[in-house]
Amino acid sequence: MNKAVITPFKPRKNRIQRFIIVIALLLLYIWTFSGMPIAGVKETAGQISKAIFAGIFNPDWDYVYLPDGEDLLRGLLDTLAIAILGTFISAFLCIPFAFWAAANMSSGKAATNTGKFMLSFVRTFPEIVMAILFIKAVGPGSFAGVLALGLHSIGMLGKLFAEEIESIDPGPAEALTATGATRLQIIWFAILPQVMPGFLSYTLYRFEINVRSAAILGIIGAGGIGTPLIFALSSRDWDRVGIILLGIIVMVTLIDLLSGYIRKRIV
């Protein structure tokens, strides 16, 4: 019974498995690299990146506020408004979906599975493509961006909310059922108080993501700061690109800090 000499032996299956994984990865990368054209870098690349860097460190400060509109602050505010409204819409619309997809709320596995599948379908649909569709409906502008974000965020928020609902303590709901409460009363008094902090925290998290998304929606004409950025890029106005980038970085950082602080307080 000498414990010191007992060494665990490595199972043989593990080694074969590892070998297969390595070969598969190798083939994958050979396929990947063989299909990549060795793209020639434009000679002007260095020059342009230098210009952009110069632009970032030497931004066009006049653009921050212009009295006649179409300036950085208004663009950022627009972006923020798109993100806020989009988050509001999705946070409300996703609640029924979340209850539908939560395993302990729906009757039967089929209902849960269809709910989860719908949510993941919405999640995979790129928001920028949704924005293109909504532009056809309501015309280019911020509202199309709002609708795209509102619809797309349902996918992720619904999933997170459903998981939150699934992890609640069933005690209060059972107690209410025993006293003869209706289904609506059970949801209102037993379930919502338990899931509310989680819901709020996830909504704020999604808001952080939506701010970033709202900043790119302008590329296809759905409002926000993306539109002036694309114009500045195509007209090679690097100083303006610099100030817009700086503006986006500052805004996103501030939003992240604020939202992170509130989320810490909630949970």
Place this chain on the structure above:
Amino acid sequence: MMNLPLEKRNYPEPPSKLKTYLTVFILLLLFFASAMKTNASISDLVVGFPNMLELLKQMIPPNWLYFEKILPAMLETIRMALLGTTFGAIIAIPIALFSANNIVKNYFFYYPARFILNIIRTVPDLLLAAIFVSIFGLGTLPGILALTIFSIGLVAKLTYEAIESIDTGPLEAMTAVGANKIQWIFYGVIPQVLPHYISYVLYTFEVNIRAAAVLGLVGAGGIGLYYDRTLGFFEYDKTSSIILFTLVVVLLIDYISTKLREKLL
């Protein structure tokens, strides 16, 4: 005590509702201010809705023959995502080690590293791609670069958080037997973090596939290029083939990746 009339009992003060009211008020204010700012109007949506239905009607049925034509672009998208994720994941390793405050104990090292990571994560991937396109010209190279930078931010952040939560036992034991810093990292840190790291890389790959599918909209290669092309010519049946194809590929890769991640952790 039990016989006291109801109103004399010592009920605890109910918590003040002021905070709740204030929060609700601020939220409503934000809601209406944003609605005004974005010119949101339900009537616009109702009026425009038939247009969208018309568009959706034109999208059905998808042009099945188009699948063959966009297959190379789809493969290119997957390649871009793979390369971006790989390069990003490799570069993320040293940055993650530098950002973890139990590896590098000096405040002056890990704080700037984290700061750079935070900055990287604030810039959306499509913006990065748009900037790289204007630097390097159209093609897959700007797309790969944008995905690389984006992956660095994501992988490094998740990994350094995993590193910070590792068990300190093996590390102390190694310090006790006199291991140097490199040995310490190789035998103490990496074995503990590796499953998490691989899982994060797979997750990043899932995110990157989605991102790569739309990078073409700004000219950074991949299948996104075809959105512009088909929408510009009003060939909506082809657009829906692209959307469907992307959905299938994304769901398939998500499924495989999720299964792999479940096995890892």
